[in-house]
Amino acid sequence: MSEPRSPSDTPAPGPGPAAPDGPPPADSAALRQPASCTELFRVFNRLAMQGFGGVLPIAHRELVERERWLSPAQFVELLTVGQVLPGPNIINLSVIFGDRCFGWRGALAASAGLLALPMLIVLLLTSAYQQFADHPMVAGALRGMGAVAAGLVIATAVKLARTLKGNPLGLRWSALLVAATVLMVGGLRWPMVWVVLGLGAVGMAVAWRRLRGGQA
Numbered sequence: 001m002s003e004p005r006s007p008s009d010t011p012a013p014g015p016g017p018a019a020p021d022g023p024p025p026a027d028s029a030a031l032r033q034p035a036s037c038t039e040l041f042r043v044f045n046r047l048a049m050q051g052f053g054g055v056l057p058i059a060h061r062e063l064v065e066r067e068r069w070l071s072p073a074q075f076v077e078l079l080t081v082g083q084v085l086p087g088p089n090i091i092n093l094s095v096i097f098g099d100r101c102f103g104w105r106g107a108l109a110a111s112a113g114l115l116a117l118p119m120l121i122v123l124l125l126t127s128a129y130q131q132f133a134d135h136p137m138v139a140g141a142l143r144g145m146g147a148v149a150a151g152l153v154i155a156t157a158v159k160l161a162r163t164l165k166g167n168p169l170g171l172r173w174s175a176l177l178v179a180a181t182v183l184m185v186g187g188l189r190w191p192m193v194w195v196v197l198g199l200g201a202v203g204m205a206v207a208w209r210r211l212r213g214g215q216a
Contacts, residue, residue: 031068034101037109043067044094044113051118055090057152060159063097070097073163084196090114168207177203 034040047062063070082092098110132138164174184190
């Protein structure tokens with residue numbers, strides 16, 4: 001019978017994994033990843049089929065609140081990149097997010113889910129609209145849908161405004177840039193591309209200075 005080993009005979013445990021520098025951010029602690037390209041296609045197709053009058057509010061609800069694939073701050077970051085690139089911002093967002101998850105296959109799956117069935121429905125509705133465009137009920141329905149779409153966009157903007165608390169610009173500069181954008185685009189009717197380049201450059205300069213410890 002072997003003698004029991006004393007505590008001094010027990011080998012010292014090796015070094016364990018390094019402790020993390022700190023707890024994960026609160027808004028990204030419970031995030032998950034898509035399981036496959038099929039799931040990417042299914043979720044983006046589902047949000048596209050709900051996006052009557054604009055898919056952006058539905059995208060926020062599906063990707064941030066329901067699927068927990070993105071935190072509110074990450075959604076704003078991807079939307080910002082998609083906004084300044086050519087093309088519809090939600091298409092750009094789907095391509096960037098899909099590429100991050102599964103490379104070019106993910107980008108193709110997400111964008112195909114966003115476009116396939118809605119494109120077929122739009123073609124069918126366009127054919128029907130040509131026959132009934134002058135009907136008063138159709139014109140009234142389109143005006144009503146425009147009001148609903150505007151309400152959805154405003155509600156999404158209010159949700160996204162919560163992420164400004166952690167933005168390097170701060171609330172004062174963010175509010176100034178929002179007001180300037182509304183004035184230039186909505187009031188003065190200046191071209192969007194020049195407003196984005198001009199105010200975007202100002203915002204990046206202020207954020208860069210604040211991140212380096214300066215004041216603006």
